[in-house]
Amino acid sequence: MTDESAAVVLVQRRIACANRVWDVHFDHIRDKAGMEVRDFITMAPKQVRPDLATGVAVLPVVDDSFGLLRSYRHAVERWVWELPRGFLDPAEQPATAALRELREETGLVCEPTNLLPLGPVMPECSTIRGRVMLFAAGECRAGGKRADDEAGLGQLHLLPRDHVLAMLASFEIEEAMTLVALYRYFNAAGRNPSSSANRSE
Numbered sequence: 001m002t003d004e005s006a007a008v009v010l011v012q013r014r015i016a017c018a019n020r021v022w023d024v025h026f027d028h029i030r031d032k033a034g035m036e037v038r039d040f041i042t043m044a045p046k047q048v049r050p051d052l053a054t055g056v057a058v059l060p061v062v063d064d065s066f067g068l069l070r071s072y073r074h075a076v077e078r079w080v081w082e083l084p085r086g087f088l089d090p091a092e093q094p095a096t097a098a099l100r101e102l103r104e105e106t107g108l109v110c111e112p113t114n115l116l117p118l119g120p121v122m123p124e125c126s127t128i129r130g131r132v133m134l135f136a137a138g139e140c141r142a143g144g145k146r147a148d149d150e151a152g153l154g155q156l157h158l159l160p161r162d163h164v165l166a167m168l169a170s171f172e173i174e175e176a177m178t179l180v181a182l183y184r185y186f187n188a189a190g191r192n193p194s195s196s197a198n199r200s201e
Helices: 094-106 163-168 178-190
Strands: 008-018 022-031 036-045 051-060 065-073 077-080 085-087 113-120 130-137 155-160
Touching: 036 163, 051 094, 051 113, 051 155, 065 094, 065 130, 065 163, 085 094, 085 130, 094 113, 094 130, 113 178, 130 178, 155 163
Parallel strands: 051 130
Antiparallel strands: 008 022, 022 036, 051 065, 051 085, 065 077, 065 155, 113 130
16 A cells, blocks of 8 residues: 655745736745755645636537637647636536536537536646546537637637547647547547547448
8 A cells, every 4th residue: 555645745835926816836845855846836726625626628519529629829839629618716616617618618508417527637736736627518509608708719610529539549639638528528438539440430
């Protein structure tokens, strides 16, 4: 059995910068062997929940097609394929946030009973104190108003299943949360995208 006690001790924390959502810290840390880092960068949301859920990402499913956004992300200076996603509002439940973000970023709506939890993912656990809760939204339909209030947020593309599988196989989809959600969805549906049978359908 492995030792699950904390392997690193926080000696001191100071704020490096902050915005309305995140605090960026310089942490002075020390491990059990005495190794120290005095400027270890961590990011923590201003609203911290016990489960560390900070945001949601949701995979829209329309018939046998999947909704992906083609967005420009400033940090990597590239266009990327990604899921609709966003931060939790204070006291908001992840499922509620998933339906809200789906509507705001795509204009699609989904009944709560058609929302499938795909589990949490830690986007960058060496730096970010947070988890993103993944969902698939089945039987989506038009009915919401898209909010065009995010820099770089792209348009929704409804892509057939075989096309998405080909994008996965060719590494065209790189964004981590999108990859995890797609693989978990296909596995849950009994259609493992890594199998040769799916690629040759």
